[in-house]
Amino acid sequence: MTTTRELGLPAVADQPGLADAVEIWEVSPRDGLQAEPTLVAATTKVELIRRLAAAGAPVIEVGSFVRADRVPQMADSSEVFAQVKSLPARTPVLVPNVRGYELARAAGADDIAVFLSVTESFSRENLGASRERMEGAVVQVTERAKADGVRVRGYLSMVFGDPWEGEVAVGEVVRLAQAMRSWGIEDLSLGDTIGVATPGQVRASVRALAADGIPVASLALHMHDTYGMALANVYAGLEEGVRIFDAAAGGTGGCPFARSATGNLATDDLVWMLTGLGIRTGIDPDALHETSLWLADVLRKPITSRVAKALAY
Structure with missing residues (x-):
């Protein structure tokens, strides 16, 4: 079992023009675990979600009602959801189609996410x-x-680049985002699925969406850290007015269907940076840190969060 020293916190230096508080969507139980080779027992997933809720995570994406042969890590989502739906946090689930929606509703879900790719490939x-x-x-x-x-909620994948098709046109992102809003999906998460985005791309995409009438308050950023740009991209988003960010405890996951995609932005690293900026998240860094180290032990893999590694010995 990994041991830790007493948790430190960054010095706080407020930056003019940034938000006082943001909302973090914790996605490790779904987007994190679905990409890990280790199959995690339902009881362990429930423990993870309970730990995250106790740490103050306001939104925890707890599972995915997809085909078990495609994503075997999510085959027990009904069982998991039944045990966490009454926690003091939002517990949305991902659904790909009507069948998935029916299964989610049968389990009692009233908070879902749907997803589309900007690219055909x-x-x-x-x-x-x-x-x-x-x-x-x-x-x-x-x-x-x-x-x-x-x-x-709506997820848009491959917003900033695609391993098969290369550069993704901002105009196509705007088209699809507007289509989703016309269907009644007001909240949209912009996914850097393979982690190739740069701060300039983030700014350009957010500004293009805003210029076409999509409120920045309805946008979230879902960053992967393949090239080490995730926090820089978050900061660019903050400066553009984005107030919702997806992250995974310890930096777990990636994308099982995208070549070269590595882990999600670590919630630990995100909370550290936001705390240093004087931005409230409602998440207890100490409890989050302990959870990330515990999860690394569960998955039997080194932790990828820079903050979690720096605070452990």
Whole structure:
């Protein structure tokens, strides 16, 4: 078992023009674990989610109602959800289609996320379906969700680059984002699925969406740290007015369907930077740190969070 020393905190230096507080979507139980080769027992997933809630995570994405043969790590999402749905945190789940939505609703979910790829290649690699087919599925799910009073978030994958198609046109991101809003999806998370984004790209994308009438307050950033740019990209987003960021405890995960994608932005690193900027997250860094080290032991792999490594010995 990894041991830790007493947790330190960064010096605080407020930066003019940045938010006083942000919302962190903790995605390690879903986007983190689904990309890990180690299959984690449902009881362990429940323990992870409970630890994250106790640390103050306001939103924890707890599972995914997808095909078990495609993502075996998420096959027990119904069992997990049943044990965490009453925790003092939002517990959304990911659904790809109407069948997934029906399973999620049968489990009691009233907070979901849907997803689309900006590129055709990733859509086919990710779910074996064209963008057109996936868009039709999202429309169906969103219509059902709105009728049922279910909250819906939309993920856009491959916003900043695609390993098969290369550079992604900002105009295509705007088109798809507007389409999702027309279907009734107001909250959108912009995914740097393979971690190739730079701060300039983040600024350009957020500004293009804002110029087309999409409120920046409805946008989130989902950064991967393949090239070490995740925190720089978050800072660029902060300066543009983004107030919602996705991250995974310890930097777990990646994307099982995207070549070269490495871990998510570590929640530990994000909270450290935001704390140093005087920005509130509601998350206890000490409890988060202990959870990340515990999760690294569960997964039997070295922790990737720079902050967690710096604070451990």
